[in-house]
Amino acid sequence: MSNKEPFKGLPMEQLIGAPLSAICEGQVMLASATKDYIENVGLDENNQVRMIDFTFQRPMQIEQDDGDISLGVQDVKVSVPFISIVSVPTLQVDSARIDFTMEVKATQYMEEKNSEQTDPQSPPPPKTAMGLSQKSKPTLIGNVTKKESASAATFKVEVSAKQAETPEGLSRLMDILHRHIAPVEIGEPKVLKDNK
Secondary structure (H helix, E strand, C coil), X not given: CCCCHHHCCCCHHHHHHXXXXXXXXXXXXXXXXXXXXXXXXXXXXXXXXXXXXXXXXXEEEEECCCCCEEEEEEEEEEEEEHHHCCCCCCEEEEEEEEEEEEEEEEEEEEEEEEEECCCCCCCCCCECCCCCECCCCCEEEEEEEEEEEEEEEEEEEEEEEEECCCCHHHHHHHHHHXXXXXXXXXXXXXXXECCC
């Protein structure tokens, strides 16, 4: 038996390619998760950038009508894109290792069976001058071949994923959003303390 015969008929391309295909599908799912996060978290129902409003008081010096300087505060409002203050998941498959082990065991042995086709109830046949029976029945000897085989397959798949660097397009979008973040003054400044 050839050593390659046990592997005949095995879909090796599927056995090896199936884990690779599964890893690719996993990468597609990770990319889809990033897309869903941006759409559901970064955008509102009108497909507009979701903004978070902050208000705070900024200290400032206020010049009075008489020329004196007083300490005051100015109410300020800042609108910040929510997607710019959270981490966008950009997981990607970093490395993958596939170990495939195929073990095939085959054993053969011969079993010899002898059988004489004689009838113990029948009288012995007459013998010839040379002492041989004229009606002697042939002895049949048969060889029976039996095969036993066993096979085992083991898959070991190791996949490592990590947070990838921010894609170029998303990075430029963040830069655009950051450039348009500016505080807006609300109302008139308030005097806290008079220097007089």
